[in-house]
Amino acid sequence: MAHVTPSDDRQFFRIGVVGYMQRQYTGSAGKIANCQTAVSLCVASRTEHVPIDFELYLPESWLGSAARRKEARIPKATTFKTKPELALDLIARALDDKLPGEIVLADAGYGNSVEFRNGLVAYGLDFAVGINSGTKVWLLDKDDKPRGDAISAMDLGLKVGQKNFAHVIWRSGTRGPMFSKFCFRRVIVAHDDGTPVADRDPLWLVVEWPVDEKQPAKFTLTTLPRKMSKKHIARTIKERWRTEIAYEEMKQELGLDHYEGRSFPGWNHHVSVVLACYAFVAAERLRRFSPSATWVRPPRPNRRAT
Numbered sequence: 239m240a241h242v243t244p245s246d247d248r249q250f251f252r253i254g255v256v257g258y259m260q261r262q263y264t265g266s267a268g269k270i271a272n273c274q275t276a277v278s279l280c281v282a283s284r285t286e287h288v289p290i291d292f293e294l295y296l297p298e299s300w301l302g303s304a305a306r307r308k309e310a311r312i313p314k315a316t317t318f319k320t321k322p323e324l325a326l327d328l329i330a331r332a333l334d335d336k337l338p339g340e341i342v343l344a345d346a347g348y349g350n351s352v353e354f355r356n357g358l359v360a361y362g363l364d365f366a367v368g369i370n371s372g373t374k375v376w377l378l379d380k381d382d383k384p385r386g387d388a389i390s391a392m393d394l395g396l397k398v399g400q401k402n403f404a405h406v407i408w409r410s411g412t413r414g415p416m417f418s419k420f421c422f423r424r425v426i427v428a429h430d431d432g433t434p435v436a437d438r439d440p441l442w443l444v445v446e447w448p449v450d451e452k453q454p455a456k457f458t459l460t461t462l463p464r465k466m467s468k469k470h471i472a473r474t475i476k477e478r479w480r481t482e483i484a485y486e487e488m489k490q491e492l493g494l495d496h497y498e499g500r501s502f503p504g505w506n507h508h509v510s511v512v513l514a515c516y517a518f519v520a521a522e523r524l525r526r527f528s529p530s531a532t533w534v535r536p537p538r539p540n541r542r543a544t
Contacts, residue, residue: 252280253325253344279328287480292509293324312502322354366460375425382440388428395445395454408476421445
């Protein structure tokens with residue numbers, strides 16, 4: 239099963255959101271629900287994917303209530319932070335601890351944030367992050383100069399047309415090859431943060447248009463280098479699927495979503511135990527089923543006709 243081309247041993251940071259008591263949007267349910275939400279950070283290589291850190295998202299309504307803070311035992315130093323801000327905190331902790339990771343993968347909940355993307359650049363990290371279809375960009379010419387008016391990512395994909403998208407197989411699934419159609423264009427994002435257009439870094443805009451859809455479905459901005467093959471970029475972006483597998487394993491096998499209390503220390507203790515257990519399971523899996531181990535066919539028994 240190919241996730242990233244074997245010649246690339248770069249390791250990933252993967253940002254995600256897990257919904258576990260205020261009503262709020264959770265990616266795990268795909269809707270607004272009564273839940274607790276946490277921002278998570280995973281590290282991933284070509285063969286393993288391990289969540290290493292979580293940060294509970296605390297709404298302003300909770301942090302602004304002295305009674306709720308006291309009941310939930312929320313530390314006085316804890317202040318409100320958005321999910322992208324929490325994600326940057328997790329990455330900063332990982333970098334301070336010298337954990338391996340060069341490319342950050344995240345969905346549009348983070349990729350839409352200019353501050354989040356700029357923070358990753360400041361840390362010297364590459365990224366491949368989702369964005370909304372309405373995000374506007376300037377197309378670049380061969381000299382990386384903007385041409386024409388800004389256009390939304392969706393309109394750009396529609397203008398290119400599905401027949402001009404590249405057919406890419408990004409991994410082998412249990413039911414055969416996993417594939418889709420991709421378009422790659424060099425762009426500058428037309429956000430309004432006061433940065434001069436000439437000072438903005440060119441990026442790849444990757445538009446995915448599944449063969450059975452009537453319009454493009456997913457949009458990604460990435461700093462991955464121009465010399466990298468289009469297939470390699472698509473495979474890197476699609477690495478995010480393994481995060482969902484890790485979440486499901488932690489929920490089904492280790493009870494990640496079984497915590498029903500409202501204690502801040504209790505929640506952190508529960509998640510810490512789950513993370514430690516999952517790291518042990520991943521280490522044992524890697525030790526017993528090492529991807530570098532060469533399988534040798536056992537000798538056939540010497541059977542004689544009777």
